[in-house]
Amino acid sequence: MTTSSTTPLLEIRGITAGYGSIEVLHGISLEVREGEIVSLIGGNGAGKSTTLHCISCLVGLRAGEVRFAGESLANVAAHEIVGRGLVQVPEGRKIFPRMTVLENLRMGAYSRNDRAGIESDLEEVYALFEILKSRTSQLGGTLSGGEQQMLAIGRALMSRPKLLMMDEPSMGIAPLLVTKIFEAVKALRTRGLTILLVEQNARAALKLADRGYVLETGRIVLEGTCAALLSDQRVQAAYLGE
Amino acid sequence: MPDWIDSDVLIQQLLLGLSNGMIIALIALGYTMVYGIIELINFAHGDLFMLGSFLALTLVGAAMNCGLIDPALMGETSHWWLLGTLVLVCGIFCGGVNLAIDHLAYKPLRRASKLSQLVAAIGVSFIIVNIGLFWGGLPMEVFGGGGAAAAPKDFPSLVSDANLLGEESFVVLTWNDIVIFAVTIPLMIALTLFVKFTKLGMAMRATAQNVTAARLMGVDVNKVIAATFAIGGFLGGAASVLYANYNSTVSFQMGFRAGMDAFTAAVLGGIGSLPGAMLGGLLIGMVRAMSDQFVGTEWTNVVVFSLLVLILIFRPTGLLGLKQREKV
Numbered sequence: 001m002t003t004s005s006t007t008p009l010l011e012i013r014g015i016t017a018g019y020g021s022i023e024v025l026h027g028i029s030l031e032v033r034e035g036e037i038v039s040l041i042g043g044n045g046a047g048k049s050t051t052l053h054c055i056s057c058l059v060g061l062r063a064g065e066v067r068f069a070g071e072s073l074a075n076v077a078a079h080e081i082v083g084r085g086l087v088q089v090p091e092g093r094k095i096f097p098r099m100t101v102l103e104n105l106r107m108g109a110y111s112r113n114d115r116a117g118i119e120s121d122l123e124e125v126y127a128l129f130e131i132l133k134s135r136t137s138q139l140g141g142t143l144s145g146g147e148q149q150m151l152a153i154g155r156a157l158m159s160r161p162k163l164l165m166m167d168e169p170s171m172g173i174a175p176l177l178v179t180k181i182f183e184a185v186k187a188l189r190t191r192g193l194t195i196l197l198v199e200q201n202a203r204a205a206l207k208l209a210d211r212g213y214v215l216e217t218g219r220i221v222l223e224g225t226c227a228a229l230l231s232d233q234r235v236q237a238a239y240l241g242e
Numbered sequence: 243m244p245d246w247i248d249s250d251v252l253i254q255q256l257l258l259g260l261s262n263g264m265i266i267a268l269i270a271l272g273y274t275m276v277y278g279i280i281e282l283i284n285f286a287h288g289d290l291f292m293l294g295s296f297l298a299l300t301l302v303g304a305a306m307n308c309g310l311i312d313p314a315l316m317g318e319t320s321h322w323w324l325l326g327t328l329v330l331v332c333g334i335f336c337g338g339v340n341l342a343i344d345h346l347a348y349k350p351l352r353r354a355s356k357l358s359q360l361v362a363a364i365g366v367s368f369i370i371v372n373i374g375l376f377w378g379g380l381p382m383e384v385f386g387g388g389g390a391a392a393a394p395k396d397f398p399s400l401v402s403d404a405n406l407l408g409e410e411s412f413v414v415l416t417w418n419d420i421v422i423f424a425v426t427i428p429l430m431i432a433l434t435l436f437v438k439f440t441k442l443g444m445a446m447r448a449t450a451q452n453v454t455a456a457r458l459m460g461v462d463v464n465k466v467i468a469a470t471f472a473i474g475g476f477l478g479g480a481a482s483v484l485y486a487n488y489n490s491t492v493s494f495q496m497g498f499r500a501g502m503d504a505f506t507a508a509v510l511g512g513i514g515s516l517p518g519a520m521l522g523g524l525l526i527g528m529v530r531a532m533s534d535q536f537v538g539t540e541w542t543n544v545v546v547f548s549l550l551v552l553i554l555i556f557r558p559t560g561l562l563g564l565k566q567r568e569k570v
Binding site: 056058077078079080081082083087088090094095096097098099103106107108110111155159 | 441444445447448451452454455456457458459460461462463564
């Protein structure tokens with residue numbers, strides 16, 4: 001969508017990473033510009049989550065570099081990332097099960113100290129996901145999968161991020177709620193949030209996003225606008241089931 | 243009530259169980275908090291408790307040497323200021339030592355297997371026991387007792403031993419009992435409020451429930467772990483003063499027994515659960531007191547651990563324990 005020549009908000013250059021003796025990412029590069037929705041699609045084990053973990057500094061890099069807002073994240077600890085405006089909605093939601101909905105949302109604002117801003121953001125999250133407002137004192141673990149996903153997104157928004165990364169938000173969730181969640185994501189972009197979306201549900205992800213990258217066994221094999229990817233024969237065969 | 247049970251005896255044992263149970267509960271909190279955060283059974287915790295009581299005894303001796311207290315009046319009058327100071331000082335001391343233990347012994351092994359960490363904890367336990375043995379060999383004979391390093395040391399009563407129910411009463415209730423409740427209950431309330439409402443307390447709960455998510459939200463997990471060790475240590479240190487004052491004796495080996503009771507209490511209540519540790523502590527204290535009186539002291543350990551086994555068979559997560567896994 002945007003083709004401005006300014007530096008991208010997020011820039012990944014040739015990163016290599018893995019666990020123990022297994023290398024998962026073999027030098028991938030991608031970028032996300034301000035205001036874009038970029039989706040990263042690929043099958044199971046392609047390295048999508050590992051890519052996000054590299055950006056979140058949960059997994060160390062063996063080579064390459066991640067830059068956010070023009071700065072390298074090379075020597076940044078995982079807990080410092082969120083303060084820079086970069087937040088992840090992790091795979092499987094990972095909400096705090098024995099904390100209430102409100103406590104979960106407050107944990108999202110852990111890195112902030114502006115009380116008034118936190119309260120107004122809380123109202124915004126409730127406006128986005130009305131169901132959460134009626135469940136403030138319910139324990140996170142007792143919510144349904146879809147509600148938990150909304151809570152996880154709401155929690156991430158509470159950090160007032162510049163870039164929101166989402167790892168498989170549609171996984172294990174009723175189709176009706178998936179639609180609702182994707183609509184919420186669309187609404188977020190109109191507020192100027194930049195989004196990096198990792199999905200196995202390639203069709204939904206590509207319909208929502210501006211650009212996409214296709215990841216296969218640790219390498220980016222295709223990239224382009226979503227319109228181009230949706231009509232690409234290889235993508236259709238491998239990910240859209242056509 | 244069957245007539246072979248004397249109601250006075252029953253009440254006395256209840257009181258004894260309650261007092262000891264509160265102390266066990268305070269120690270159990272240290273086990274359960276650390277387990278909740280890093281899934282480590284900190285075997286050194288009971289021995290840290292022992293170290294706290296040695297510091298308390300040393301400080302009492304120092305206060306005596308400085309003429310701050312009169313040995314002839316111990317147990318006659320109450321030295322509230324001394325008791326309060328000891329609870330605070332020994333609490334801070336044990337909190338600091340626990341922090342150091344984590345930093346030196348456990349932190350380097352954070353990414354190692356659970357077994358390595360467990361072995362490290364057992365190693366630290368041995369080290370502390372021997373520090374206690376060395377400490378006991380110092381010239382610290384305060385109020386009689388053995389002068390040998392390994393001998394149990396007498397600990398004087400810091401508050402009045404007079405029976406508050408009157409000289410005639412069979413049931414004995416002294417300030418020594420009341421002090422225990424006056425210290426443990428506010429500490430437990432403070433801990434509960436701290437964990438529920440403060441930012442650090444929230445971070446502790448979040449870390450216990452999902453470390454990765456806590457990190458992603460900006461929680462410095464190492465700081466949270468350090469705070470957990472400091473708080474757990476503080477509670478153990480406070481408990482050590484109460485224990486020494488109540489039971490009138492300290493020994494370098496007392497950490498094993500107290501630690502065993504407290505660890506059992508934590509498992510019984512549901513390891514990782516704060517109310518569970520409190521409930522478990524009280525239960526173990528009660529069962530011990532009842533078994534000592536009505537079954538026989540030689541059977542008490544059998545009774546306690548049989549109860550533990552039974553509860554774990556029927557409720558593997560303990561009385562107030564959490565379900566194993568949340569739904570995915």
